Amino acid sequence: MRRFRLALINPNTSRQHTAEMAQAASAVLPDGADVEALTASRGVAAIETAAEAVTAAAEVLELVRSTSDVDAYLIACFGDPAVEAARELTDAPVVGIGEAAYRATTMLARRFAVITTLPRGVPEIETQMDQLGVLHACVGVLSLGIPVAQQGAQFGDTNEAIVAAGRRAVLELGAEALILACGGMAQVEGVVREQVGVPATNGVAFGALLAFSLWRAGLRTSQVGSLAPPPPVPGAAHVIGAID
Amino acid sequence: MRRFRLALINPNTSRQHTAEMAQAASAVLPDGADVEALTASRGVAAIETAAEAVTAAAEVLELVRSTSDVDAYLIACFGDPAVEAARELTDAPVVGIGEAAYRATTMLARRFAVITTLPRGVPEIETQMDQLGVLHACVGVLSLGIPVAQQGAQFGDTNEAIVAAGRRAVLELGAEALILACGGMAQVEGVVREQVGVPATNGVAFGALLAFSLWRAGLRTSQVGSLAPPPPVPGAAHVIGAID
Amino acid sequence: MRRFRLALINPNTSRQHTAEMAQAASAVLPDGADVEALTASRGVAAIETAAEAVTAAAEVLELVRSTSDVDAYLIACFGDPAVEAARELTDAPVVGIGEAAYRATTMLARRFAVITTLPRGVPEIETQMDQLGVLHACVGVLSLGIPVAQQGAQFGDTNEAIVAAGRRAVLELGAEALILACGGMAQVEGVVREQVGVPATNGVAFGALLAFSLWRAGLRTSQVGSLAPPPPVPGAAHVIGAID
Amino acid sequence: MRRFRLALINPNTSRQHTAEMAQAASAVLPDGADVEALTASRGVAAIETAAEAVTAAAEVLELVRSTSDVDAYLIACFGDPAVEAARELTDAPVVGIGEAAYRATTMLARRFAVITTLPRGVPEIETQMDQLGVLHACVGVLSLGIPVAQQGAQFGDTNEAIVAAGRRAVLELGAEALILACGGMAQVEGVVREQVGVPATNGVAFGALLAFSLWRAGLRTSQVGSLAPPPPVPGAAHVIGAID
């Protein structure tokens, strides 16, 4: 089998998040897979508003433009910034961890709940579910009131709060699976599955496999219609130069 | 009546488009209104792909951040880039010309057609209509095959093509009104209305009035929930500095 | 600027409501605007059932037919009775205060709540939101249990109940704006905005501006397709004669 | 079995249409059923616009209020004017022929086409299908360009046009059944079924049976919530007096 090279793009500026997500992806990809992890050079360390997501989207496209010899891309922010736009720039498959999480979950359960960081992000998550056609299967979005900066396996209190929210979703709302709506929750999947007893995913590991699967099945991003390659963007090229 | 100051933001880099759209807005606003016209400093002169729209969205937010003492914003690109995100940055009303055109039209007609520039933009327009809840009222999206760069009152062939498409939409598809899906079509509204005999708008003039109306009715963008002001974005601040 | 003449049609028979709504409209229209306020001569003083709305709709059309030299119409009942049908009778723009309230609010907030009078009206409001494509953005419809007859700035208890419901909607349901679903709440907008701290509207003032904006942008109701003028209605003509 | 008394309300003023529809209903009801046929005293002989439907709706409610000792109502105009509102005025079941036609058809076929009179009515029919939740099953609405006044078994050309449209719908659009969207087409059902070879209905005969079935199953219109009886309408009562 030819080697598979995945570009994992972290749209925020936290190199620690990048490392944790790359580790989660590498752990599940088959032998012969390389993960090239890229981190946004501008923006915020934690994307929690739509305005921040706009900046992140621009970063994602610049990082896609900066790569070469890549077999597939994983955009590793739950809001899937610029995932559709990135598909205009490459014929390699492009997967977002948000869509990956929803796709996995609706194959494992009829009803799921989403656990997210701050209440302010709930409307965006509902819009995302609507656009992906999965809103009817969601029994609730529970926000922890804990920001992205305090997500990750090393934050014990956060993990406990996630488990508590997950139990409530299963017992009171009828959730049959959990979606962890933050790239920073990659290392928490295991503990949630074990302690709540239902499937749980944030889309990083499964998203890496999804990107691999598209590539492996010989499927490439379409190059016609709305996905025909756009003409080069002068301004953006200039900015890339500035970053170098 | 206190003076009304509208910031009209052109997300593309064409100063000529900015001037034409500012003229269209000024022509309809009541006495005592000032239009401050702003042009993107990076990106493309004509936004025709989702990737270009991502760059444009980042420009919109920087221009919003760069203004002060503004009563309302009009984002003058039909795709409404960053309109929702911009609402996180200000309590002044923010209106997109795309949404303005759809809102006007559905108050004037039960069925409408959209006339756009290139075929590749059709899926994005359909998504926009779906998100605005007006897709059911659209009888068709007709693309001219003429790029943004050749839109405007001075391009006679383009105007003729728009009129021909409009007639076809009315006679064959049952359209009762026309939406001109390009900021560059601002000066063409009149000729289309006259020659096709149905309401037609691209949202620039009406959008300016919509922004005025929200302000005049004492309505301001919400400052709570998902619209609470985000914390400052370090990277973006740096870029604003670079622009100054 | 040519003078603008707005016909404000109150579909219920309460002349006091008509006067209050006309005052709210006049207060925000630009200089050079006249408001002609019309009151239904048959029906009820407060429209709270679908059966009453049917009678009101017939009154609206008779009042539209009875006017001349009008630049735009505002149908000033939150349920928007006969708004679509009225568009068949005139090429002047016709706006309903219900649609006006929803259109304003979704440009100011991602999530809103509706505050209404009696519980029995809730299904109709949900149907209205569905037809306007805004149901997904509504976090709840709260009914006061206070009839239309006790709405208005002079009813202190009602105002307090509205403010209390609004606070609950913001704090418990995640509302970012409030819609006051009764024409009789026109004078209460200000106090709700101030005490709850979010945008609030019942659509009367903004609806008047919306009608003005359509007219000012040169947009007229379509005269083709389903909006081609109908043949004269013998029975209705008879009734108009009776009114004269 | 206790006798069943059905009030068949024709919302237009054509007594000939009333008689034909009453005949179609009587022909299928079981023994022991009486059909009381009522005709609108105001309005038009053929309802073809939304404005005319508003007048018709008011007539329907007055006719409902004028009856007594009725077991069920059939509102015999395809647009179902005032059907929902009438349910507030009685605990007898109220059925519209439009909803009856759609309900029958979706139990007989996965895909259907609608054949209607004039093109201008198409948007209203699409809205009706959307509200009834059957729009996805409709492969097209074909308008004959023949007004209501020329519908009926005695118009040979009209019948031929309906059969031709039906054949086209089956062969070209994939229709598996036909809906005849006009009360005046009641006597044409048979010829269409025979010549096109698929189920066809305008809802009059089946609607009468549907009303009977609800009554016979002991089901009565709800009297709580939005269907609690409204208080008497002074104006409307006055009008009823005027009619007497």
Add this chain to the structure above:
Amino acid sequence: MRRFRLALINPNTSRQHTAEMAQAASAVLPDGADVEALTASRGVAAIETAAEAVTAAAEVLELVRSTSDVDAYLIACFGDPAVEAARELTDAPVVGIGEAAYRATTMLARRFAVITTLPRGVPEIETQMDQLGVLHACVGVLSLGIPVAQQGAQFGDTNEAIVAAGRRAVLELGAEALILACGGMAQVEGVVREQVGVPATNGVAFGALLAFSLWRAGLRTSQVGSLAPPPPVPGAAHVIGAID
């Protein structure tokens, strides 16, 4: 009137349920109607999972194939197993009790609640409502936590629990009617209507009348398109032989 022969198919194996449902159907059909009651020979006595419904669906088709000289079919399991598929096998009308219950209820009330047996069935009921286009009218699905095996007029505790759930749905959720989502609740309709004071149905009695109404109106299942008779199924024929 020609005699009407209804095949009532019970997809589960409980002959007692079959008898009760046949009794409910016979009690309401007009004179001259015969009910042929058929019971599944394989599967479970109470269908409570999707896997069980698959087995039941296959049984339904075998029972349909085994009948002859039948005017209409009533599939008497609330989940409507194989109702659409059965329409491929016959030109007689085929009605499911689930769809019958929803169709009756939405003609009697704007909002309803569903009362079901076990919580695990709730997602399937929501899917059913979505496919029938009635989900928007449902204010809630309340599960009793009592299995099908303990449904029926003879289980006093179950009946009390149903009444209690019904009252809660009316008082707290705004239900205006109740749907009893189990074929085994046929004999409970009356007590619920009386004690809760709103329309209530499980679709058996009304479904029998609906099947009669289609037949009586001369409406037959379409025989074209997706409903053209399929070629014989060798395996299934073999099984029918085995049953004989």
Add this chain to the structure above:
Amino acid sequence: MRRFRLALINPNTSRQHTAEMAQAASAVLPDGADVEALTASRGVAAIETAAEAVTAAAEVLELVRSTSDVDAYLIACFGDPAVEAARELTDAPVVGIGEAAYRATTMLARRFAVITTLPRGVPEIETQMDQLGVLHACVGVLSLGIPVAQQGAQFGDTNEAIVAAGRRAVLELGAEALILACGGMAQVEGVVREQVGVPATNGVAFGALLAFSLWRAGLRTSQVGSLAPPPPVPGAAHVIGAID
């Protein structure tokens, strides 16, 4: 990496189809994967009606029950028979090739067309797309008029017809990718991609990878709520015995 054992279940009785699909799956799975291919023992060799799909669904569940020590299931019929029900019987992931094809395609293109065998299957495919939330992205379903029995790489005329339909979908309908809606088209993917120039899939190869990915990411089918294991089905168990 632990070995991965996939049960590929062919719901029709054609062992040749089973072999071709197993070959397609094996060709793409990573090293260390075993494909156990199972064929329905009853039913038809080509599933083309809903009634046949009911029989097939029952076969699928029996085959699932007959397996042990399986890591994941691929239900290899485009209509996804019993996929949801099968999830009640196992905690191993269960994937249908229909859903796999739609999930892959919507990550590669904004608009796609479906190419299917017979016209009669079109409504079922539209229902499937609606339930999966992808209907908005489909520009058309093109039927070849060629039955399943003549699908496969060895039928040159069929392949040519598929390529011709695909070209038409791209050029005339704006398709950016193609879905081949038949398990028997597994070997045709490559030729379509090459000759039409867009992504094309029937979901067999990608579905096998999807099942692998879920398993590899540690994701298992939920065991709670509607997916809690059902009690044993006596009749079904009996049948399994008969098969042995």
